[in-house]
Amino acid sequence: MKVDKYSIDGKVVGSVELSDSVFGAEVNDKLIYELVKAANANLRQGTHKTKERGEVRGGGIKPWRQKGTGRARSGSSRSPIWKGGGTVFGPRPRSYRIDLPRSIKRSAYRALLSLKAKQGSIKVLADFNATGKTKEVAGIGKALAVTKGVLIAGGEDLMLKRAVRNIPWLLYNSVNRISGRDVFNSKALIITESAVKLLNERYAEGGK
Numbered sequence: 001m002k003v004d005k006y007s008i009d010g011k012v013v014g015s016v017e018l019s020d021s022v023f024g025a026e027v028n029d030k031l032i033y034e035l036v037k038a039a040n041a042n043l044r045q046g047t048h049k050t051k052e053r054g055e056v057r058g059g060g061i062k063p064w065r066q067k068g069t070g071r072a073r074s075g076s077s078r079s080p081i082w083k084g085g086g087t088v089f090g091p092r093p094r095s096y097r098i099d100l101p102r103s104i105k106r107s108a109y110r111a112l113l114s115l116k117a118k119q120g121s122i123k124v125l126a127d128f129n130a131t132g133k134t135k136e137v138a139g140i141g142k143a144l145a146v147t148k149g150v151l152i153a154g155g156e157d158l159m160l161k162r163a164v165r166n167i168p169w170l171l172y173n174s175v176n177r178i179s180g181r182d183v184f185n186s187k188a189l190i191i192t193e194s195a196v197k198l199l200n201e202r203y204a205e206g207g208k
Contacts, residue, residue, distance in 0.1 A: 001117070005124045005193060008136075010143025016124045016193060019200040023117040025110040032115065032184065035108035038098040039181035050090030053078050059085075110203050112183055122189045124196055125151075130160035137163040141170050141190070148187040152178065154194030175199060 001024055005014040018024070053059070059078030066073050080088045100108070116122055123144050130137070137160065141149065150171045153160055157174070164172040170190075171182050175198045183189065191199070 003122060003124055005126055006144060007126050008128050008140045008143070010140075010145075013126055016196055017200075018117065018122070018124075018196065019204055021205045022110055022200055022203045023113050023122070025114040027115045027118065028107065028111040031104065031108040031111045032180070034100060035105065035112060035180035036184050038100050039179055041096045041098045043181075044096040046094050046096050048091040049093050050087040052088075052090070053080055053086030056084070056086045106203055108180065109178065112180060113189075113199070113203070116183065116186075116189050121187060122191060125190050125192050127154075127193050130157055130163055132159040132162045134163050134166045137170070138167050141167070144188070144190060146170070146188040146190060148185075149190055150179075150182050150186045150188075151190045151192075152195045152199075153192050154198050175202065 001018050001020060002015045003018055004012045005016045007013045053076065056078040059076040063074050063077050064071065074082075076082075076085075078085045080086050113122075123146070125140065125144075137151070141151075146169070148169050150173055151160070151164055152173045152175065154175055156176070161172045164170050171179075171186070173179055173182060175195050
């Protein structure tokens with residue numbers, strides 16, 4: 001399929017071919033769900049932790065003798081049933097990371113990009129040299145009438161990344177590091193011309 005190519009001023013300066021196998025594939029909701037779920041899980045730090053009874057300070061002495069008090073026997077004031085005691089089966093540090101199989105991930109990205117194409121959310125931007133100025137990139141978004149979007153570049157462009165980070169309604173992704181979560185939650189995808197070429201090659205059926 002062909003779509004218009006825009007300049008940084010928002011003017012149509014040509015057209016670009018989007019691969020049908022990448023941007024015109026079947027929209028599989030299940031695959032998209034798995035991709036977004038994995039992206040959300042991989043953002044979790046997993047540093048949560050509570051102290052068990054052996055980690056709580058104090059409780060080294062038996063509160064009262066075993067027999068003769070009329071009270072229930074107790075061996076420590078840091079028992080989980082006591083105030084100030086340890087936690088039973090509390091959260092422990094762990095990894096929430098989900099690594100999807102490569103074939104599943106590729107199919108999921110095809111489904112997600114096809115969904116955005118069918119929604120008419122994809123805007124192709126002619127390649128340009130970023131100066132690192134936020135005002136420049138913000139002007140591009142406004143010229144393309146983008147209110148909440150993701151800018152996908154062909155490679156790691158540090159100047160472009162620096163310019164985007166101060167814009168609350170625009171996120172930066174590169175072809176090598178596309179976030180399914182960012183793409184799914186966006187209302188518009190601004191893809192540079194070089195990024196379109198890489199996406200056509202990478203996510204095509206049988207691509208590398």
